[in-house]
Amino acid sequence: MNSQKSMDLDSKKSIINSYIDKCYELVRIHERLVRLSRQEGRWFPFGGSDLDINDTSVNKTFRETLKEKARIEKELKKIIRQAKAQGLTLPFEEIAQKYNLSPSAKLLLMVVFYHGTLDSRDEEVVCGRIFEVLATKPSENLELRRIINQFLETELLEEASDDSWLLTSRSRRAELLSNLQVRLGPKVLEILKPALDLNFINPRGSKKIFNELRMKPKAHKILSIREPQLSFDQIVHPEERLQMLNRIIFDIKYGNEKLLKWGFDKTIKYGKGVVVLFYGPPGTGKTATAEAIACETKKKLGVVNYAQLLNYYVGESEKNLMKVFNEARDENCILLFDEADSLFACRLTESRSVDRMHNYMTNILMQELERFDGVVILTTNREYAFDEAFPRRILYKIKFDIPGPAERARIWRALIPPEAPLAPDVDFNLLAEKYALTGGEIKNAILKAVKDSIYLGNECITMELLSKHAQAELENVNRKTKKSVGFKAE
Secondary structure, eight states, X not given: OHHHHHHHHHHHHHHHHHHHHHHHHHHHHHHHHHHHHHHHTOOOHHHHTTSOTTOTTSOHHHHHHHHHHHHHHHHHHHHHHHHHHTTOOOHHHHHHHHTTOOHHHHHHHHHHIIIIIITSSSSOEEHHHHHHHHOSSHHHHHHHHHHHHHHHHHTSEEESSOSHHHHSOHHHHHHHGGGOEEEEOHHHHHHHHHHHHGGGEETTEEOOHHHHHHHSOGGGXXXXXXXXXXXXXXXXXXXXXXXXXXXXXXXIIIIHHHHHHTTHHHHOOSOOSXXXXXXXXTTSSHHHHHHHHHHHTTOOEEEEOHHHHOOSSTTHHHHHHHHHHHHHHHHTOEEEETTGGGTSBOOOOOSSHXXXXXXXXXXXXXXXXXXXXXXXEEEESOGGGBOTTSGGGOSEEEEOOXXXXXXXXXXXXXXSOTTSOBXXXXXXXXHHHHOOOOXXXXXXXXXXXXXXXXXXXXXXXXXXXXXXXXXXXXXXXXXXXXXXXXXXXX
């Protein structure tokens, strides 16, 4: 009898896990279709759901992605039929049925779940991110706004901070909604939690792990492991750097396989991992490129949380550091040390006990880095601050310079969506030539110009506003050139 119960439970867990995984694939494929739609400069409702797969007017990548979406939807329907045959109700299907949700409304809840509760360091998702993932034209954006507004009022979603948004006038809400942070509401969690708790039941009773996860966001972990959010079609690189990045991606995918085949595991016992350094001014795309490499190699990204790594108790920081590498090894994720100079800094003259601890931590870090046979990416704005022993442990070093005029023009174009209203005088080439900005600074200039346009009641974004904020960004930057020690661009 107990064996039969165990089999039933295992069967339910298997179906729910398959359902949760397949819904996640559906969200990601929608996100990719919307991104490709924008690149095509055409509007396709909710990622091109009504587009003919064999339409030759659309590029091959988009058609292949549509086929992938159709395959995922077919497999999802099969899982739903299996669940129905066993009398098992699947969470998002139950929510959709109970609250009479449209397919787009159900998909919106999935986006909040996967981009918040599971994928993010925090539980919240900014509404602007939902629009970015799902909407390809203004009418869809308005429909999503209406759904979010309705969900907040009916507690299917809740505001992350407080209920002040619901107390504002409806006209004011329209201005605030893009920046509003939301999370799953109590009514949704009431249905989701029992299904997810199945994964944590043991023979002695249920562990309330899902509640604990909500009480302790992922930001509290030493290593935050998540799915990458960016791909290479969202980032602008000069051709020379792109070739080097492709070389690194090839190495990650196939390098170790050749090393083993050619017998180098017998002669080189350690230091076989792919360790990469991205260095250069802030805002040049170093962290974004690390995410894109994870996306391209189909690996998760493990971001080291320094605040949790460093501990004032003697020996705890060293243990935490070893845990980081062990967890990254177990998860087979790309290990990212963002702003790595804070951890990989030069060793100190030992005049105090704290200096000795710093040096000991640096030694442990170098040992773990050399023993690690996975992928490590380091990013820094201050490569000169690295200890001189680290360069020989780094396989690839790539300098991220301020982009040239051609790259800057591409960044301006890429960051302004096709549906954004632009004045006829907007000239991206002129902006690129006149203002030597990084990608991050261009993003800031665009956001400020857009917010100014909304505040002033303009019907479109003007060249005057874009130029004004580009000039302000240029005046605000304070770049310092310092001599590098041990590093040069390859």
